[in-house]
Amino acid sequence: MISIEQVRAKVASQKTQLPAIYGGIDFDRDPERFTHDPKDAVVQDRAPNGVAVTHEDLERVRAYTMLGDVVADAYAMLMPQYGFRKLISMLQEACDHGVEHVQDAPPELVALIRAMEQTPAWVDMDLVREGARLERNATAHLAPYAVRGAFIATFLNKYSALPMALTGTLSNESAARRVNETATFFATTTLPGALERHGEGFKAAAMVRLMHSMVRFNAIRSGRWDANVYGVPIPQVDQMPAGLIPVFLMAFKMIKEGRRTFNAEERARVEVSRYRCFLLGLPEDLLADTPEGIVRMMTARNSTLRRGYDDSTCGELVRATLSAYLPPDKSFANRVHNSIERSFAKTFFLREFLKGDRKIAAQMGVEVTPRDQAIFVLGALGITTRMTAYKLADQVPGLRHVADKVLVKRVRSLLKRYGHAEFTSDASQYRPTHGVAKAA
Template sequence: MSLSIEQVRARVASQKTLLPALYGNMDFDATPERFTEDASKAVVRDRAPLGVSVSQDDLDRVRAYTMLGDIVADAYAALIPKYGFRRLIDMLTTACEQGVEAVVEAPPELLAFIADMEATPDWVDMDLVREGARLDLNATAHLAPFAIRGAFVATFLNKYSALPMALTGTLSNDTAARRVNETATFFATTVLPGALERHGAGFKAAAMVRLMHSMVRFNAIRSGRWDVSVYGVPIPQVDQMPAGLIPVFLMAFKILRQGRRHFTAEERARVELARYRCFLLGLPQDLLADTPEGVVRIMTARNTTLRQGFDDETCGALVRATLAAYLPPDRSPANRLHDRIERRFAKAFFLRHFMNGDQAAAARMGVEVGAGDRLVFAAVALGVIARMMAFRAADKAPGLRDVANAVLVRRVRKLLARYGHAEYVTDAAQYRPTRAAA
């Protein structure tokens, strides 16, 4: 069951006593500048989209989760001074692949971290998760390679939520390319058969992402360059929610526009996959709704309380670095051609799905979308839709389903080889000061 708002606030406050070295000086009763009750100053102003009204309880939860990090993963990351970040990664890798008993003198913080991920809550239906992963193979194989950059850019539209990425030095083209490919790797890995089982590759990838987020928190807060009164906790739960639920959020909005109020069986399976991935990343049930109205309501509560702010020094630099990044593994003629096509598609995809087609607003953020980009987007979209429809048809045919699934699995594995090995690390030496500190 979801926690009461009093229980959520108590959990937030517990960070101060459980992790005093990290959160001991934070005032969790203070409201950071990034949070606003005035929707006219927020990223989104409509608190009742498509007739789905946000309640005061929703706003209170978002306010609380704006100040919540990840207690068990943060405690493990706080061991960096003792073990070094490479040793923490090695121990976590061993624990994921072989079990914590295989880690020599495993620290109690690692035991708690793994136990938290193993404690699958009763609100998760693992059969639905597996079906959702199978169904998502199609989009991962065909759409994701073209859409991932555009979706990644969408996370940089607000200076309050984008700052952790800027602070960690993710402003160069090479670093941006690595982060995009790591994100693509995580989502692609989690749809492979068995990947989200206890010793699967998806479980390990989630643990690595979770540790990386905690390393960012640890290094940002300990750097003395993080202004809590302005930005709150680095990478709070409410900022991880959009990244984990973007496809579900877009789907929920589409469903409500169609006049429906319930997910179909296939849609529900995809939602359950997203919810379980988010659980592995440390998100609470409160932020992981399982109905179209619930998904839209909690995301709207977050977006109508996140203060609007596009800082070119932070957001603009991240957008430009991501758009300029060369993602393929080499510069062969085929990969250079793919890069040009994918880059054009990504810009148009971003404009269509995250800027509501407002070209002027996109241009102000550094995303110029021309006629050529729109033409490439249309051509690629037609090809992607045709391939996805063909595989959907094969999925409905008993004699073809297994063959189609096998083909999709091979394609996703090929994509993973193309994305390269994901490091999921953050180097404190690259951290940049915030504008306030500077």
């Protein structure tokens, strides 16, 4: 693990290495989003279940709150020269055929691909493959109904949600695209071989990474971003929840039960999550490999992120995402599926992320009806039954391979349903936001 001083030096180097993005940011100043007072934070208890968050944990999170993605940001800075579509096509070609086959590949593209190719020694690729295999069951059965609910959970804080609002996700069409792209990325990474160098998951990670860097470049240069309030768009600490929430919840539950060591299956799930995060640019010191370490780092992030809910940003994002129509067409079957899935997602969001608080949900415009709850209960029963059946089949040598083939087929079918993911960020679609206007 690198020292806090080394992290701070890396953060400060953005100003000189990438002046077009970070030249105007004061890295010696904490943004408003970072709080030292736990009473003002998203999570007020810094030592849940006997896990003590250290001063070093808090300082590490403080530093990474201002770190973007140096190699991907450098490539995104070429947009004025190449245009964003050319950057995307070169990146896709580099992922498919190797960067050496990209004609006149800029050195920034070479650096990005090489960084992703350099799998660190701390990654166990056999465990990654096993973790991806184990994730296929939930991806095939639970994810299609839970992804919308999990997605809107990222909009509960105005400081971390603002990039989504700025990029135009307040429209139903854009919200639907972002939900389907998120589902596509995670589903793709569970396919056999997807996380190998020329796999579909490696390419999807590269595209997501570039999209995040395009957001940083466009947001900061748009004049609509107040770094003194919001810090760096999509900093490393805001990518932790998206990549690690499932293993964080698993680790949190383990510690409550008094367990401090992962079993073989849990360890594989953690490893695929850590490697996926590595491909997205997260540093090793944010990717703990023990239950206590995972809980400590996530708690450190949440106990320093200032509470803040702005309805014109957070509320509109939640409502746009809940109103979005996700299926590929308006056939009768798809309209029924969308209605059922939306009811399930609303109840899932209420139970898992709002702790059942209907008053807060209503303030956001999320109204969970008895019908929604009934659909959730019936849906959860069906999902649990199917997942249990496949888990039992996985334990039978003669059935494991057959069951896995069915799951792979199911995941590929879902990917067709989600549609082609573009993973792009077009500055012409950016919109002013009330939050930024207020801060400015």
